[in-house]
Amino acid sequence: MPKSEDVAMFMQPVFNNIQFLFPKEFQPDGFLKQSADEPFSERVIEFLNAWSQQLNKEDQIRDYPDVATFAFFCRRANVVHLKNHHHNPQTLRIGRGMVFHIAPSNVPVNFAYSLVAGLLAGNFNVVRVPSKDFAQVDLILNSLQKIAATSDFTDIVQRILLVKYDRQNQATAYFSLVCDVRIIWGGDDTIAQIRQNQLPARSFDVTFADRYSFSAVNADKFIVEDQPLKVAQNFYNDTYLFDQNACSAPHLMVWLGNETNVAKSKEVFWKSLEQVVHQKYHLQPVIAIDKLTALYFQASQMDSIHLEPFRDNNLWRVQLDTLPQNIDEFRCAGGYFSEFHAQTLDEIIPIVNRKYQTMAFYGFDKEQLEAWIRKSKPVGIDRIVPIGRTSDFSLLWDGYDLIETLSRNCDILAK
Amino acid sequence: MNLEEYISIPPYSLDKSQKEVLLNNLLRDLTLHHYHTCVEYRKMLDAVGFDPNQPFSYQHLPFLPVRLFKMLDLKSIPDSEVAKTMTSSGTTGQAVSKIYLDRDTAASQTKVLTKIVSSFIGKQRVPMLIIDSESVVKDRRLFSARGAGILGFSMFGTQRVFALNNQMELDVEAVAAFLLKNQGGPVFMFGFTFMVWQHFYKELIKQNIHFDLSKAVLIHGGGWKKLAHESVSSEIFKQKLFESTGIQHVHDYYGMVEQTGSIYMECGEGHLHAPIFSDVIIRRYTDFSEASIGEKGIIQVVSVLPKSYPGHSLLTEDEGILLGEDDCRCGRKGKYFKIIGRLKNAEIRGCSDVYATRF
CATH class of the missing domain: 3.40.50 (Rossmann fold)
Incomplete structure (x- = not known):
């Protein structure tokens, strides 16, 4: 257990190198002595709704669909809906205290979702925002400052501390020593590095590590889809919108259904996607080289793969005859897909390892998917969502129920 | 004509049509050689459906990104014949290219x-x-x-x-x-x-x-x-x-360590020149088609020298512009071009740092 001297020792020199984005000044004593709150408190719900409204007033929000989605997430109707799903009034739950969030360095909006989960679970929060500059971060920050200045949410905003600092900074060590839960978003290396900073004995890490995601499409259903372009549009949002680099972005496309339907569906699906990509995607030149490198590397390590003839470097598809165990190691950003025709969903199970996060599906029903998971019990796959919904934030993330994880259950035994 | 005879031809003396015939022959031979002796190379060509047994002109030859030589040990000779291993000067901490040379290849480079x-x-x-x-x-x-x-x-x-x-x-x-x-x-x-x-x-x-x-x-x-x-x-x-x-x-x-020897020299007009032993093809990043004269693109380099490793057709990470062919005022035949510089690293949107560590 760290002693208070250890913590005190850090104070001044550390703080000099931290950029306090919100609030501008940090009073450690006041901040750290705050108490936890019940999950989904009415004040937090009110605050989030006000924040959502404030965000929607910003002109710039139109340029950033990811911020608009965040604003939509925070509105009262959605949060109340979440409360009904995640909060059991029969149990007595209280936040854990201070949650230290280390946001991913290259996705702009995740820091805000992480913060909202921390607030909703009843905690006060230190959030390290991405060190890179993002307009989305500024937009969210400005709106937060406006609410803090104009409305009376002092009791809530004082539970938020947004900081920015570079990797080498001692701030991670300091905030780790005083937090109850540390949430780390990042690649495996980042997590290992951050874990070198000691936590208090009862504190723990929630890690959102590097993951792999795939898609499964039932061609027998897709063949009769009357809006294939819409499906392609949704798939575009799952993949190209973040350069296929979000953990939830599919890299592998598994087709199911009979031979004829699969052949036809493939053609329609990829043609439609090509159309969407052509309109919206801006390929960076070096990504073309990345794809060629990925393809040849994959070819050198696997037997009999082949590249489907392509219209341009925006969309490359690699056909697989078999589904190799390590297919998750062969991926590339910016529109590179391995493709396989499976006879049954069960054929997918042997490749699924702990890295598997999201399965984006088309043409299966919930009972079927549930029965499949119950029967095969894979070590991975934390979410199964329709195509188009992979990047929707949910309070169930990477297999964690964030409200439960970030709060504790107080048990009272009495007559 | 074999490589030895080809090397004896003055480096800037062939015009487009003469050079093309000779380069085609030498590069086809090299491609077949690597296809049969380097299993990784064979799998790569198979993956893109390229059959080296069919006649082809060298503009259609697949090109390996130079980065692959950092990820894989690519060679077309048994280990016992490796006389020298060249490495690139990568930035600290990054993987370096490994180029395996046998005596013959090293000698023809010189x-x-x-x-x-x-x-x-x-x-x-x-x-x-x-x-x-x-x-x-x-x-x-x-x-x-x-x-x-x-x-x-x-x-x-x-x-x-x-x-x-x-x-x-x-x-x-x-x-x-x-x-x-x-x-x-x-x-x-x-x-x-x-x-x-x-x-x-x-x-x-x-x-x-x-x-x-x-x-x-x-x-x-x-x-x-x-x-x-x-x-x-x-x-x-x-x-x-x-x-x-x-x-x-x-x-x-x-020049680059991946194609040592067949370098591109700048003439008195300030243009880089392809000698007969190698050539540049400027490619559009959008679909890898060949760019026109004056159009910026990614530089592909081919060379008749790499025999001990499959590096006779490579895609660099440099951008350049083809200025012309056979008609530089300096009198040298062949393509002349200029370099724009290294391609910008991708701005990656996403939530993992796996990309940075992988390549």
Whole structure:
């Protein structure tokens, strides 16, 4: 257990190198002595709704669909809906205290979702925002400052501390020593590095590590889809919108259904996607080289793969005859897909390892998917969502129920 | 025509149609050779559906990204025949390219380099001033593309003198003594572009020294990235050096460890030239189709030399522009082009750092 001297020792020199984005000044004593709150408190719900409204007033929000989605997430109707799903009034739950969030360095909006989960679970929060500059971060920050200045949410905003600092900074060590839960978003290396900073004995890490995601499409259903372009549009949002680099972005496309339907569906699906990509995607030149490198590397390590003839470097598809165990190691950003025709969903199970996060599906029903998971019990796959919904934030993330994880259950035994 | 015979042809003497026929033959042979001796290469060609047994012209030959040589040990010879392994000078911490050479390939690299360079500085070996520190060649830990470049070009010089001491400071006395000794005669200078500018030219200015290099030929390479930050273009580089030392013959070259030997030299018009042993194809990043003259694109390089490793057709990470073919005012045949620079790293949107560590 760290002693208070250890913590005190850090104070001044550390703080000099931290950029306090919100609030501008940090009073450690006041901040750290705050108490936890019940999950989904009415004040937090009110605050989030006000924040959502404030965000929607910003002109710039139109340029950033990811911020608009965040604003939509925070509105009262959605949060109340979440409360009904995640909060059991029969149990007595209280936040854990201070949650230290280390946001991913290259996705702009995740820091805000992480913060909202921390607030909703009843905690006060230190959030390290991405060190890179993002307009989305500024937009969210400005709106937060406006609410803090104009409305009376002092009791809530004082539970938020947004900081920015570079990797080498001692701030991670300091905030780790005083937090109850540390949430780390990042690649495996980042997590290992951050874990070198000691936590208090009862504190723990929630890690959102590097993951792999795939898609499964039932061609027998897709063949009769009357809006294939819409499906392609949704798939575009799952993949190209973040350069296929979000953990939830599919890299592998598994087709199911009979031979004829699969052949036809493939053609329609990829043609439609090509159309969407052509309109919206801006390929960076070096990504073309990345794809060629990925393809040849994959070819050198696997037997009999082949590249489907392509219209341009925006969309490359690699056909697989078999589904190799390590297919998750062969991926590339910016529109590179391995493709396989499976006879049954069960054929997918042997490749699924702990890295598997999201399965984006088309043409299966919930009972079927549930029965499949119950029967095969894979070590991975934390979410199964329709195509188009992979990047929707949910309070169930990477297999964690964030409200439960970030709060504790107080048990009272009495007559 | 075999490689030996081809190498004996003067490097800039063939026009487009002559060169194409000969390059096609040599590159087809090389492709078949690698296809049958390097299993990874065979799998790569199979993956893109390229059949080397069918006749093809070299413009259609698949090109391997140079980065692959950092990820894979690619060779077309048994381990016992590896005579030398060349490595690229990657930035600290990054993977380096490994290029495996056997005796034959290393020997033909030397022959071709000699052909190209002597067409610029003459067949006679002349006293050589190296704009670098001897430690780069001596200290094996520092041995890199820079060291290899210096050693490679050293065969064109006699009485080699290093212009910089181990602290990378200009050794004024050594240079002065060298020039005094060779007063009036031709000298050959070699160095990396940045070194020449930073540690030679700038020092001469700072210390107000005026050497007479009017009879010297300077060959330099290694790229303009660092100088671009200081807004020093090739023209400014040459102009300033001329003003300070009177040097008139300054030739940049473009080359890479993955295709040592068949380098691209800059002519008096300021254009980089493809010799008959190699060629550049500028490709559009959008679909890898061939770009037109004057259009910016990614540089593909082909060379008839790589026999011990499948590096005869490579996609670089450099951007360039083809300026013309067979009609440079300097009289050399073949394509001439210019380099724009290294492609920008991708701005990655996403939530993992796996990308950065993978490549």
